[in-house]
Amino acid sequence: DAGVTQSPTHLIKTRGQQVTLRCSPKSGHDTVSWYQQALGQGPQFIFQYYEEEERQRGNFPDRFSGHQFPNYSSELNVNALLLGDSALYLCASSPGGGRAYIEQFFGPGTRLTVL
Amino acid sequence: AQSVTQLDSHVSVSEGTPVLLRCNYSSSYSPSLFWYVQHPNKGLQLLLKYTSAATLVKGINGFEAEFKKSETSFHLTKPSAHMSDAAEYFCVVTRNTPLVFGKGTRLSVIA
Numbered sequence: 001d002a003g004v005t006q007s008p009t010h011l012i013k014t015r016g017q018q019v020t021l022r023c024s025p026k027s028g029h030d031t032v033s034w035y036q037q038a039l040g041q042g043p044q045f046i047f048q049y050y051e052e053e054e055r056q057r058g059n060f061p062d063r064f065s066g067h068q069f070p071n072y073s074s075e076l077n078v079n080a081l082l083l084g085d086s087a088l089y090l091c092a093s094s095p096g097g098g099r100a101y102i103e104q105f106f107g108p109g110t111r112l113t114v115l
Numbered sequence: 116a117q118s119v120t121q122l123d124s125h126v127s128v129s130e131g132t133p134v135l136l137r138c139n140y141s142s143s144y145s146p147s148l149f150w151y152v153q154h155p156n157k158g159l160q161l162l163l164k165y166t167s168a169a170t171l172v173k174g175i176n177g178f179e180a181e182f183k184k185s186e187t188s189f190h191l192t193k194p195s196a197h198m199s200d201a202a203e204y205f206c207v208v209t210r211n212t213p214l215v216f217g218k219g220t221r222l223s224v225i226a
Contacts, residue, residue, distance in 0.1 A: 004158075033213070035214075040218075040219075041218060041219070042205050042217055042219050043159070043205075043216050044216070045213035045214060045215075048213070056212075056213060058213060090158060090159065092159075101209045101211045101212060101213065101214060102164075102166060102209070102211055104214065105161075106151075106158045106159040107158050108157060108158040109157075109158050111156075
């Protein structure tokens with residue numbers, strides 16, 4: 001079992017550009033959550049996808065959007081990048097339903113740097 | 116609303132001495148509480164979790180934590196620190212809602 005995988009590992013973009021990050025969940029998991037971890041801070045919840053729909057969303061602007069595919073993998077898209085979007089982006093997968101947050105497994109993250 | 120406060124941003128211990136990382140929580144209802152560890156440039160690894168069963172929770176690598184409702188605390192301990200324990204530790208609260216992380220405690224282990 002490969003666990004949760006994320007790509008790419010590192011990414012450098014410039015302000016105003018758009019970026020797409022990818023996540024493959026752990027085998028048997030159908031729910032994917034995304035978190036942003038700024039330098040020196042704890043992760044903050046962006047949103048969660050289940051059954052190809054956004055189910056919950058944290059306090060992030062509409063520039064942050066996502067998608068979930070039929071194979072449960074997910075993408076995080078960020079438009080009009082700002083310097084403040086520089087962070088480690090973590091994907092977490094879990095079984096759905098009542099244990100969607102209790103049984104989360106995290107991937108290694110994608111380090112995004114915005115210049 | 117739920118929140119956690121990690122009382123120390125940095126803790127430094129000598130190898131072989133006990134570790135104590137402190138966490139207080141705030142939750143309107145009975146929460147689930149976790150401790151995660153993050154090594155440099157790595158993702159998050161679950162150390163242990165409390166989900167309303169036994170109040171003393173044992174985790175991986177010799178860590179344990181005790182849920183104290185009267186003190187709203189969930190402190191992480193280990194009897195003897197190892198060099199490999201040097202990392203960032205996060206206390207987390209949830210009620211099967213989006214995880215709420217503390218700001219983290221950096222643990223340094225001195226040889």
